[in-house]
Amino acid sequence: MKQEKPDGYKSLSVYQKSECIYDVTHYFVNNFLDRGKDRTVDQMLQAARSCKQNIVEGYSDAEGSTESEHKLSVIAKGSLEELKEDYRDYLRNNSLEIWGKDHPKYIAAQPLCRKHNDSAWYRRQIEGRNAEDICNIALIIVNQELAMLYGYIKYLNDKFLKEGGVKEQRYRIRSEWRKRNLGY
Numbered sequence: 001m002k003q004e005k006p007d008g009y010k011s012l013s014v015y016q017k018s019e020c021i022y023d024v025t026h027y028f029v030n031n032f033l034d035r036g037k038d039r040t041v042d043q044m045l046q047a048a049r050s051c052k053q054n055i056v057e058g059y060s061d062a063e064g065s066t067e068s069e070h071k072l073s074v075i076a077k078g079s080l081e082e083l084k085e086d087y088r089d090y091l092r093n094n095s096l097e098i099w100g101k102d103h104p105k106y107i108a109a110q111p112l113c114r115k116h117n118d119s120a121w122y123r124r125q126i127e128g129r130n131a132e133d134i135c136n137i138a139l140i141i142v143n144q145e146l147a148m149l150y151g152y153i154k155y156l157n158d159k160f161l162k163e164g165g166v167k168e169q170r171y172r173i174r175s176e177w178r179k180r181n182l183g184y
Contacts, residue, residue: 009059014148016117018052023119032131050079077149096132113140
């Protein structure tokens with residue numbers, strides 16, 4: 001059982017992309033939604049924040065509970081699904097286009113979004129863009145993050161099957177120590 005650096009989660013691509021999503025969402029709601037009239041502002045910010053913070057908490061809790069790490073990663077995924085629907089609702093309710101995979105802007109943006117996990121890069125890219133572009137860019141990175149979270153959850157499941165949970169690992173280590181040092 002290795003101990004991780006307290007901020008080791010920052011090296012995870014799944015965390016970095018979640019930070020980008022939060023920053024894009026923050027920009028979007030502050031520039032295109034009316035905080036006083038639209039409850040969606042808080043909902044979208046909370047969903048984006050929840051994804052990011054649950055990745056952090058799950059990673060941090062992993063030392064004490066593999067179950068907690070898995071549960072929080074699933075919660076992060078659920079928050080992203082909710083955020084994705086908010087972006088789609090905004091586009092649909094404002095008669096804006098949802099870019100399909102054949103849309104020229106989707107074709108141009110998708111590989112760039114896959115390449116970048118730096119929130120400062122996204123902040124520069126969305127500055128001054130219209131709501132339709134920002135929502136669609138957000139949908140691209142949300143879908144990419146969802147794919148990463150599905151992979152991360154699969155990794156956690158596979159790791160659990162191979163290594164067991166923290167309690168099992170600690171029991172194994174304790175049993176081995178007792179055999180070596182106490183003879184039983």
